[in-house]
Amino acid sequence: MRRSIPVSVSKLMPPRGFLFTFGLSITLVVLFLAAFGELIAPYDPREATTAIGAPPPPLLEWPNLLFRQLSGQLETAPHWFGTDFYGLDVFSRVISAPRTDVSIALGGALFSLLLGTALGLIAGFFRNWLTGLLVRTSDVLQSFPVFITAMVLVALSGRHTGNIIFALCLVYTPIFLRLTRAEVMGQSRRGYVEAARAAGVPPWTIAVRHVLPNSLVPALIQLSVTIGFAIILTAGLSFVGAGVRPPTPEWGLMISQGAGDLNYGWWWPSVFPGLAISLTVLGFASLGHVLEEQFR
Amino acid sequence: MIRYVAMRLGIAVLQLMALAVVVFFLIRLMPADPVARLVGLNASADAYAQSERALGLDKSVGEQFIAFLGFGEGRGLLQGDLGRSWVTGEPVAAELMRSLPITVEVVSLALFVSLLIAIPVGLIGAARPNGLVDRGAFMWGLFAGAQPDYWWGLLFILIFAFTLGIAPAPLGRMDPLIIPPDPITGLVLIDSLVQGRLDIFVSALHYLALPVLTMVFTVSGAIVKMIRQNTARALNSDYVLYARACGLSERATARYALRAALTPTVTLIGIFFGILLSAAVTVERVFSLNGVGQYSVRAILDFDYPAIQGAVLAVAMVALLVYLLMDIAHAALDPRIRE
Numbered sequence: 001m002r003r004s005i006p007v008s009v010s011k012l013m014p015p016r017g018f019l020f021t022f023g024l025s026i027t028l029v030v031l032f033l034a035a036f037g038e039l040i041a042p043y044d045p046r047e048a049t050t051a052i053g054a055p056p057p058p059l060l061e062w063p064n065l066l067f068r069q070l071s072g073q074l075e076t077a078p079h080w081f082g083t084d085f086y087g088l089d090v091f092s093r094v095i096s097a098p099r100t101d102v103s104i105a106l107g108g109a110l111f112s113l114l115l116g117t118a119l120g121l122i123a124g125f126f127r128n129w130l131t132g133l134l135v136r137t138s139d140v141l142q143s144f145p146v147f148i149t150a151m152v153l154v155a156l157s158g159r160h161t162g163n164i165i166f167a168l169c170l171v172y173t174p175i176f177l178r179l180t181r182a183e184v185m186g187q188s189r190r191g192y193v194e195a196a197r198a199a200g201v202p203p204w205t206i207a208v209r210h211v212l213p214n215s216l217v218p219a220l221i222q223l224s225v226t227i228g229f230a231i232i233l234t235a236g237l238s239f240v241g242a243g244v245r246p247p248t249p250e251w252g253l254m255i256s257q258g259a260g261d262l263n264y265g266w267w268w269p270s271v272f273p274g275l276a277i278s279l280t281v282l283g284f285a286s287l288g289h290v291l292e293e294q295f296r
Numbered sequence: 297m298i299r300y301v302a303m304r305l306g307i308a309v310l311q312l313m314a315l316a317v318v319v320f321f322l323i324r325l326m327p328a329d330p331v332a333r334l335v336g337l338n339a340s341a342d343a344y345a346q347s348e349r350a351l352g353l354d355k356s357v358g359e360q361f362i363a364f365l366g367f368g369e370g371r372g373l374l375q376g377d378l379g380r381s382w383v384t385g386e387p388v389a390a391e392l393m394r395s396l397p398i399t400v401e402v403v404s405l406a407l408f409v410s411l412l413i414a415i416p417v418g419l420i421g422a423a424r425p426n427g428l429v430d431r432g433a434f435m436w437g438l439f440a441g442a443q444p445d446y447w448w449g450l451l452f453i454l455i456f457a458f459t460l461g462i463a464p465a466p467l468g469r470m471d472p473l474i475i476p477p478d479p480i481t482g483l484v485l486i487d488s489l490v491q492g493r494l495d496i497f498v499s500a501l502h503y504l505a506l507p508v509l510t511m512v513f514t515v516s517g518a519i520v521k522m523i524r525q526n527t528a529r530a531l532n533s534d535y536v537l538y539a540r541a542c543g544l545s546e547r548a549t550a551r552y553a554l555r556a557a558l559t560p561t562v563t564l565i566g567i568f569f570g571i572l573l574s575a576a577v578t579v580e581r582v583f584s585l586n587g588v589g590q591y592s593v594r595a596i597l598d599f600d601y602p603a604i605q606g607a608v609l610a611v612a613m614v615a616l617l618v619y620l621l622m623d624i625a626h627a628a629l630d631p632r633i634r635e
Contacts, residue, residue: 019438140311140314140315140318143311143612144315144608144612145570145573145574145608145611145612145615146574147574147575147577147578148574148577148592148596148607148608148611151577151592151593151596152319152322152323152326152596152604152608153326155328155596155597155599156323156326156327156328156596156599157326157327157328158327158328228442232442232444235444236444236446236577236578239446239578239581240577240578240581240593241593241597242593242596242597252444252446255444255446255447255450258450259450259582262450262453262454262458265458267454270447270450271451271454273447274444274447274448274450274451277444277447278442278443278444278447281442281443281444282438282439282442282443284442285438285441285442286438289438
C-alpha cells in the first residue's frame with residue numbers, strides 16, 4: 001500500500017536565502033568539529049602550556065601568522081584565542097568542546113524526539129485512560145522549572161555525560177509528545193485513515209505505517225530548535241558547576257572559569273567560548289526557522 | 297467570578313502538593329549519598345551511622361515521607377515547616393524568606409522593562425507587517441532568543457563595569473558598604489522607599505541595572521513576537537472587519553483590536569515570569585545575587601535535601617501564584633474565560 005504524502009513537491013526543494021545558508025554552514029562546521037575538533041586542535045585541550053594568560057594576537061597580524069604557520073615557519077602554533085589562567089590554549093579548547101556540548105545536546109534532543117514521537121503517536125491514536133494519564137504526567141513534567149530540574153537530576157545522579165543526556169530527555173520529551181499527539185489527532189480524522197480502517201488494516205499498522213509518517217513534520221522542525229536550547233542548557237549546567245567536570249573542554253565550563261579571569265582584564269578566556277555558543281545556537285535556530293517557514 | 301477564583305486556587309494547591317510529593321521521591325530515587333557528602337569519604341563507620349541518624353536517613357523512605365508531611369511527632373509541610381538545612385542548620389523557610397524576594401525583585405523588574413519595550417514594538421510590527429520595525433524585531437527575536445544569558449551578563453559586566461565604568465562591579469544588589477534597610481517586604485527597592493532612604497534606592501537601582509538588562513536582552517525578543525502575533529490576529533479578525541464595515545474611524549477600530557490583542561498578553565506575563573525564574577539561576581550566579589537561584593545551586597551541589605525541596609517548592613509556588621493572578625486578571629478582562 002502506498003503512503004500518502006501531504007507535502008507538495010515544491011516544498012521538498014531545498015530552501016534558499018541567507019538564513020538557510022548561514023544555519024546550514026554553522027551546523028555543518030559544528031558537526032565537523034564534534035567529530036574532528038580535538039584532532040585538528042593545535043594544542044592538547046587538557047594540557048597546560050607555559051604561557052599563562054597570554055592575550056590573542058592582534059587581529060591585523062592574523063593573516064601573516066596564519067601564512068607563516070601553514071608554511072611551517074613557526075616552531076609553535078600561535079595561541080589564536082590566547083591562553084587562560086592555567087595556560088590552557090583557548091582556541092584548542094573552543095574547537096574541541098563540540099565533542100561534549102554538541103554530542104550531549106544532539107543525544108538529548110534525538111532521544112527526546114524518538115521517545116516523544118512514539119509516546120505522542122500512542123497517546124494521540126489510542127485514546128483511553130492510560131494514555132490520558134501519560135499526557136497528564138507529561139504536563140506536570142513540563143510545568144517544572146527546567147533549569148532546576150535538570151540540575152537536580154544531573155547533580156544527584158552523578159555528573160556524567162549519560163546522566164546529562166537523560167536529564168535533557170526528561171525535560172524535552174514532553175514537548176515532542178505534545179506536538180506529535182496534536183498532529184496525530186488531526187491526521188486521525190483524515191479520510192485515508194478511515195479508508196485504511198474500512199479495508200481492515202489493523203490499528204497498529206495504520207498508526208505506524210500511515211499516521212506516523214504524516215505526523216512527523218512538527219517534531220522534526222522542533223528538533224533543530226531543541227538542539228540549540230539543549231546546548232545552552234548543557235553549557236549552563238556546567239557554568240553553575242552541575243555539568244561535566246574540568247578539565248573537559250566544554251564551553252560553559254570555560255565561561256565559568258574565564259569569568260574569574262575578567263578581574264585581571266583577561267577577556268579572551270570567557271568571550272571566545274561564549275561566542276561559540278552564541279553562533280552555534282543561532283545557527284540551529286535559523287535552520288529551525290527556515291524549515292518551519294518551508295513546511296508549515 | 298468568585299467560584300472561578302476558588303476553583304483555580306484549589307487546583308494550584310493540589311499542583312503544589314503533587315509537586316512536593318514528586319520532588320521528595322525524585323531526589324531519594326537518585327543514587328546520591330548525602331551522608332558521605334556531609335561527613336567526608338574518610339569518616340569512620342560510626343561517624344557515618346551517627347550522621348545518618350541525625351539526618352533521619354536511617355528510617356525508611358515511607359517514615360521519612362510521613363515526617364516530611366508532618367504527620368509524625370515533629371512539624372512538617374502541613375504545618376508550613378520545610379525542615380532545617382543539613383548544611384547551615386537554619387530553618388529552610390527562613391533562608392528562603394531572605395533569598396526569594398531578591399529573585400522576585402529582579403525578575404519582576406526585568407519583566408516590567410521588557411513589556412515597556414515589547415508592547416509598542418509589537419504593536420507597530422503588527423500595524424505595519426514587513427515594515428522596518430517588524431523585520432528588525434523579527435531578526436532581534438531570532439538572535440536574542442538563541443543567546444546564553446550567563447555569557448551576555450559577563451559581556452555587560454566587561455563593557456559597562458570594567459571598561460566604561462558606568463555600572464558597579466557585580467557584587468550583589470546594592471553597595472556592599474550600605475547597611476541594608478530593615479526588611480519589610482524584602483524587596484529592597486520598596487523597603488528603601490517606604491523608609492525614605494533614597495540613597496539605598498538609587499544604589500539598588502544602579503546595582504540591579506545590569507542583571508535586569510541581561511534578562512531583558514534575552515527575553516524581550518520572544519515577548520515582542522507573541523504580542524505581534526496576537527495583535528495581527530486581532531487585526532485580521534471578523535470583528536475588526538465588521539467595525540470597519542460599519543464605518544468606524546481607524547482610531548475606534550484600533551481601540552477594539554488593541555483590547556482584544558492585549559488581553560492574551562496578560563497570560564503571557566505569567567509564562568514569561570516562569571521562564572525568567574529559571575533564567576535567574578544563571579544570571580544570579582553572574583552578578584553574585586543571593587537569590588533563590590543561587591540558593592538552589594548551593595543546595596543541589598551540597599545534596600542538602602530539605603533545602604532542595606524548599607527551593608523547588610518556593611519557585612513553583614511563586615510561578616503558580618503569578619499564573620493564578622494573571623488568569624484572574626484575564627478572566628476579569630475577558631468574560632468568556634469564566635464560563
